[in-house]
Amino acid sequence: MPNPSTGREFDIISKYFKPLSQGADEALGLLDDAAVLKVPGGHQLVVTTDVVVEGVHFLSSLSPEDVAYKVVGANLSDLAAMGATPHAVFLAAQFSIGLPEDWIAAFAAGLQSALAPSGVKLLGGDTVSTPGPMAFTITALGHVRDGRALMRSGARQGDLVLATGTIGDGALGLAVLQGDIQGLSTQHHDHLAGRYARPEPRWGFAMELSKRGLVSAAVDISDGLVADLGHICQASGVTATIEAEQVLLSDAAQAVLEKYPERIQDVFTGGDDYELVFTAPETALADLEELSEILSLPLSVIGRIEPLDGACEESVQVLDTNGHPILLGSGGYRHL
Amino acid sequence: MPNPSTGREFDIISKYFKPLSQGADEALGLLDDAAVLKVPGGHQLVVTTDVVVEGVHFLSSLSPEDVAYKVVGANLSDLAAMGATPHAVFLAAQFSIGLPEDWIAAFAAGLQSALAPSGVKLLGGDTVSTPGPMAFTITALGHVRDGRALMRSGARQGDLVLATGTIGDGALGLAVLQGDIQGLSTQHHDHLAGRYARPEPRWGFAMELSKRGLVSAAVDISDGLVADLGHICQASGVTATIEAEQVLLSDAAQAVLEKYPERIQDVFTGGDDYELVFTAPETALADLEELSEILSLPLSVIGRIEPLDGACEESVQVLDTNGHPILLGSGGYRHL
Numbered sequence: 001m002p003n004p005s006t007g008r009e010f011d012i013i014s015k016y017f018k019p020l021s022q023g024a025d026e027a028l029g030l031l032d033d034a035a036v037l038k039v040p041g042g043h044q045l046v047v048t049t050d051v052v053v054e055g056v057h058f059l060s061s062l063s064p065e066d067v068a069y070k071v072v073g074a075n076l077s078d079l080a081a082m083g084a085t086p087h088a089v090f091l092a093a094q095f096s097i098g099l100p101e102d103w104i105a106a107f108a109a110g111l112q113s114a115l116a117p118s119g120v121k122l123l124g125g126d127t128v129s130t131p132g133p134m135a136f137t138i139t140a141l142g143h144v145r146d147g148r149a150l151m152r153s154g155a156r157q158g159d160l161v162l163a164t165g166t167i168g169d170g171a172l173g174l175a176v177l178q179g180d181i182q183g184l185s186t187q188h189h190d191h192l193a194g195r196y197a198r199p200e201p202r203w204g205f206a207m208e209l210s211k212r213g214l215v216s217a218a219v220d221i222s223d224g225l226v227a228d229l230g231h232i233c234q235a236s237g238v239t240a241t242i243e244a245e246q247v248l249l250s251d252a253a254q255a256v257l258e259k260y261p262e263r264i265q266d267v268f269t270g271g272d273d274y275e276l277v278f279t280a281p282e283t284a285l286a287d288l289e290e291l292s293e294i295l296s297l298p299l300s301v302i303g304r305i306e307p308l309d310g311a312c313e314e315s316v317q318v319l320d321t322n323g324h325p326i327l328l329g330s331g332g333y334r335h336l
Numbered sequence: 337m338p339n340p341s342t343g344r345e346f347d348i349i350s351k352y353f354k355p356l357s358q359g360a361d362e363a364l365g366l367l368d369d370a371a372v373l374k375v376p377g378g379h380q381l382v383v384t385t386d387v388v389v390e391g392v393h394f395l396s397s398l399s400p401e402d403v404a405y406k407v408v409g410a411n412l413s414d415l416a417a418m419g420a421t422p423h424a425v426f427l428a429a430q431f432s433i434g435l436p437e438d439w440i441a442a443f444a445a446g447l448q449s450a451l452a453p454s455g456v457k458l459l460g461g462d463t464v465s466t467p468g469p470m471a472f473t474i475t476a477l478g479h480v481r482d483g484r485a486l487m488r489s490g491a492r493q494g495d496l497v498l499a500t501g502t503i504g505d506g507a508l509g510l511a512v513l514q515g516d517i518q519g520l521s522t523q524h525h526d527h528l529a530g531r532y533a534r535p536e537p538r539w540g541f542a543m544e545l546s547k548r549g550l551v552s553a554a555v556d557i558s559d560g561l562v563a564d565l566g567h568i569c570q571a572s573g574v575t576a577t578i579e580a581e582q583v584l585l586s587d588a589a590q591a592v593l594e595k596y597p598e599r600i601q602d603v604f605t606g607g608d609d610y611e612l613v614f615t616a617p618e619t620a621l622a623d624l625e626e627l628s629e630i631l632s633l634p635l636s637v638i639g640r641i642e643p644l645d646g647a648c649e650e651s652v653q654v655l656d657t658n659g660h661p662i663l664l665g666s667g668g669y670r671h672l
Contacts, residue, residue, distance in 0.1 A: 028487070031571055033417035033556060034384035034478075036485045039375045047459065048370035049475060051428040053466045081369035092387040092428070092473040123383065130389045132468020137428040139385060139475040142370075149372045151364070220369060235367055 009127050012101075016108035017091070017122060024121035026088065035123040037088060043143040046084035050074045050140075054096075054133035059177060064103050066197035067136065068110030073199035074222060075140035076118060077274040080203040081220040083150035083210025084142030086118040091125035092137040099134070118203060142203075148210045150218035150278070155236035159216050159279040161303035162288065164202050166250040167225055169195035171270020172263060181256055181263070188252035195250075199274035205297050206276060214287055218278035224269040226316045226328060229277050233305075233315035236279075242268075242303035242318045244326060268318055268328055279305055345463050348437075352444035353427070353458060360457035362424065371459040373424060379479040382420035386410045386476075390432075390469035395513060400439050402533035403472070404446030409535035410558060411476035412454060413610040416539040417556040419486035419546025420478030422454040427461035428473040435470070454539060478539075484546045486554035486614070488571035495552050495615040497576055497639035498624065500538050502586040503561055505531035507606020508599060517592055517599070524588035531586075535610035541633050542612060550623055554614035560607040562652045562664060568615060569641075569651035576615075578604075578639035578654045580662055604654055604664055615641055 013030055021027035026037045039045050052058055052071045062070070072089070079086050091111070095104060111122065120140075173196025175181045176189055184192075202220070209215045217232045225242070233240050249257070249267065256263055280288060285301070292299035318326045349366055357363035362373045375381050388394050388407045398406070408425070415422050427447070431440060447458065456476075509532025511517045512525055520528075537556070545551045553572055555564045561578070569576050585593070585603065592599055616624060621637070628635035654662045 031567075032488050033414040034382045034420070034476075036418065036480070037381040037383060038482075039381055041377075045373040045375055045381065045477075046370045047373060047424075047426060047475075047477065049426040049428050049461050049473070051430060051462045051464055051473065053430060053464055053468075055467060056464060078369040082372065084370070088383075090383060090385040090475055092385050092475075094387060094389060094471060125385050126387045126473070128387055128389055128392060130469065130471065131391060132389075132466065132471075135430060135466065135468075135471060137385075137387065137462070137473040139383075139426055139428075140370075141381075141383065144372070146374075152368050231367075 012104060012127055016104055020112050020122035024123060027123040030124060039143055042146055044146055046079055046082045046142040046144055048075055048078035048140050051135060051137040053135045062197060064106035065110030068107050069114045069198040071136045071138050072114035073201050073274055075138045076203050077201035077220040079140050079142040080201050080206035080276060081218055083206045084144045085207050086120045086142045086203050088123040088141045089120055090139045091122060093127045094130040094135040096134050097129050097131055144210055150210055150215055152217050152219055152232050152235035155217040155232050155238050155279040155305045157238060157305055157307045159281055159305040160301050161240055161279055163275055163277045163300055163302050164205055164297055165275040166248050167273055168253045168267030168270060169250050170272030171266040172253055172256050184255060188255045191252040196272060201274050202276045205295055208291055214280055214284040216279045218276060221273040221275045221277055222271055224271040226268050230315045237308055239306045239308055239315045240303055241306055244318050245321055246300055246302045248298055248300045265328055348440060348463055352440055356448050356458035360459060363459040366460060375479050378482055380482055382415055382418045382478040382480055384411055384414035384476050387471060387473040389471045398533060400442035401446030404443050405450045405534040407472045407474050408450035409537050409610055411474045412539050413537035413556040415476050415478040416537050416542035416612060417554055419542045420480045421543050422456045422478045422539050424459040424477045425456055426475045427458060429463045430466040430471040432470050433465045433467055480546055486546055486551055488553050488555055488568045491553040491568050491572035491574050491615040491641045493574060493641055493643045495617055495641040496637050497615055499611055499613045499636055499638050500541060500633055501611040502584050503609055504589045504603030504606060505586050506608030507602040508589055508592050520591060524591045527588040532608060537610050538612045541631050544627055550616055550620040552615045554612060557609040557611045557613055558607055560605040562604050565613050566651045573644055575642045575644055575651045576639055577642055580654050581657055582636055582638045584634055584636045601664060
């Protein structure tokens, strides 16, 4: 089948997506076959790709603006996990056949707003129609000084485990939007829904972590705190303990837990927070706390890196105030 | 909804896609949040993204290997259009729920074969399941010496229009696979079907074009010869004429045209050839012909760049042996 890149696609691109590349010569006006970029000298390129599918990764009822925030957030959060400075995004948009043009216009507006804080431009992509659900793939490019990318593999026994922001809001926000959590104040409802729909990737904080070299391993929380810290443990050959009461919760999340104590599960395994969890030697703590203050982003010491222990099956244990493991379900989200 | 990146997705990645990153430290074992790459000094980065959707861009009956060849081909062909040396690809795979694992295994094997000639590695991506048709997005990265990218915008009045390889095989191959063309010899049938299913992007030839600085504008033929040359004309502010009888056809395409003369339309407007069409001053012709010989890739002078003419609505005219315009349908494929 010929590539459906004539007619309406060109109109859509020039009307809605070209404005998002304005000011970036690298995009070649979205008119060439590819974009041409320069990576600053002494820097490495950091590249990540994430796809979100309607009904799988986002609710069909989510507004077009929120969908844009979600896919941008997931990708910029992956750059943040590496300590990279965001540079550019490429969008492959699969719009469902018959989708009203209003939806596309609102999606493009959301994309522009979601990219604005980072100054990142849309440098290219592909726009196609699909008989199936909508899906959006963003490839995000960033750069990091040579050898200064944050990796998952550097955690060492004795390191502290730290997390930015409040944990669990993403998963609780999804439950709120699905109608599974009732009786919240409007303020708490909106806070959680907003945290789910419009994540704020922590690339600004992460850039400083990379620059200052304070961190031994890092990851962003997309699959859930336990699962993502588990990725660090597996890559580093260590285990970790989390002290449950040290994990920072928003007022809204606390209000949910008072009514639905079993939702503690969502806090630890729910995902979609797009906060950072990272490890650092204890000697870095004062500098990290200073950074947290400068950037007005809360930071909590939530646990510690432990040696690999043959007797312990789980790489991450969550402990209650008595130091006893809290049993969590299998966690994670199994779909494929 | 939490990111479905636990469980089966991890198994699929480690079993089928991790081998495609082997030997590339940049991929970080497909275990980190992003890949970290180095662009060679004095070079710019070239980035392109293409998505193919089952039933829209490829036939559901296409083998998994052929689907892999198609999506790799489309992307490496976009790099070729810019004269870039292919460096890496990232894959966002949307597999339909319930797709047999055999299909995924064969797709991964096809990906490996399709990437092998260029030495390009899979450096990362995303693997999700979808309730809709399958779709694959590849983002391809290449590099080109500073300022040496081939653009669409450099064609000048009097330049020759040249094309690599044989034209029309892609579209005729699709018609063959759809059963719309009957009575071909097995050899001709297989040639056209193969040209559709397993395009050979011309990045090797294009790298030399960039290195030698022989070309004023270039594009790859994905939307059809007339439409893609039209892109050069629009970007360059010129028009072009093509002499129909100078366009090189394969024996198989000639056999089709003997039986179905109206299929000449497919040759000029059909797309999916993944050959290069480019413009160059006449003084470059001897060097271009030498390059064609060295790389054993046929090259034809098929037309000429003309000034913008207010009286001529079409930016590209195809002329018969008497110099009269051949009327072609609206061409292109309008889908969205």
